[in-house]
Amino acid sequence: MDPLTDCDRIADALAADGLIILEAALPEGLRIRLASRIETLEPDLKRAGIGRNQDHHLSDAVRTDRTAWLGPDDPAEAAYLHWMEELRLGLNQRLFLGLFDYEAHFAVYQPGAFYRRHLDAFQGSRNRVVTTVCYLNGHWGPEDGGELMIYPPRGDRPLESVLPTPGTLVVFLSDRFPHEVLPARRQRHSIAGWFRLKSGGDRRIDPPR
Ligand code: OGA
Ligand code: MN
Numbered sequence: 001m002d003p004l005t006d007c008d009r010i011a012d013a014l015a016a017d018g019l020i021i022l023e024a025a026l027p028e029g030l031r032i033r034l035a036s037r038i039e040t041l042e043p044d045l046k047r048a049g050i051g052r053n054q055d056h057h058l059s060d061a062v063r064t065d066r067t068a069w070l071g072p073d074d075p076a077e078a079a080y081l082h083w084m085e086e087l088r089l090g091l092n093q094r095l096f097l098g099l100f101d102y103e104a105h106f107a108v109y110q111p112g113a114f115y116r117r118h119l120d121a122f123q124g125s126r127n128r129v130v131t132t133v134c135y136l137n138g139h140w141g142p143e144d145g146g147e148l149m150i151y152p153p154r155g156d157r158p159l160e161s162v163l164p165t166p167g168t169l170v171v172f173l174s175d176r177f178p179h180e181v182l183p184a185r186r187q188r189h190s191i192a193g194w195f196r197l198k199s200g201g202d203r204r205i206d207p208p209r
Contacts, residue, residue, distance in 0.1 A: 146184025
């Protein structure tokens with residue numbers, strides 16, 4: 001994260017609109033390393049679930065992507081987490097959000113896979129404050145589909161339709177914007193992540209690992 005430009009732009013946009021889309025934000029070298037990492041992990045990815053803890057279940061009606069959490073052991077994953085750590089510190093400095101940590105998963109959407117309209121902050125928990133989504137595919141055109149549709153807090157007319165073009169980074173307030181992933185015609189690779197507040201007395205992790 002370029003400390004003086006990207007962080008400022010993201011902080012200003014979050015304060016003003018709650019949402020920003022930055023094209024080609026992820027450095028290309030890191031995008032390529034992460035794209036090859038996700039190919040390596042592909043066979044072991046797990047069907048993503050919805051809800052947390054007792055509630056956690058798989059639902060073909062809601063989402064059909066497969067995911068794997070990022071960790072510090074793989075160098076490419078560590079570099080991405082470091083990039084996001086700079087953003088976390090930058091946002092805390094500029095907006096006093098008190099963001100405490102960050103968790104992120106790779107997601108692979110096979111052709112036809114989707115994630116229906118949802119909010120990332122679970123009801124009854126203000127744990128997830130800021131969502132980030134970053135795209136790892138190479139060239140991606142409108143004919144490939146797989147748009148991230150972002151809706152206003154109330155209403156059905158989309159605010160944004162985001163094509164998952166190489167290195168595009170989307171950042172938004174997790175409890176404000178319902179969003180959905182439309183089916184793609186090619187395999188679609190992303191990293192979705194969340195900056196979280198320190199969870200109070202409850203030690204729930206959303207969603208369970
Ligand atoms: C999510 C999500 C969006 C995307 O994983 O919660 O909304 O474009 N992902 O991959
Ligand atoms: Mn989401």
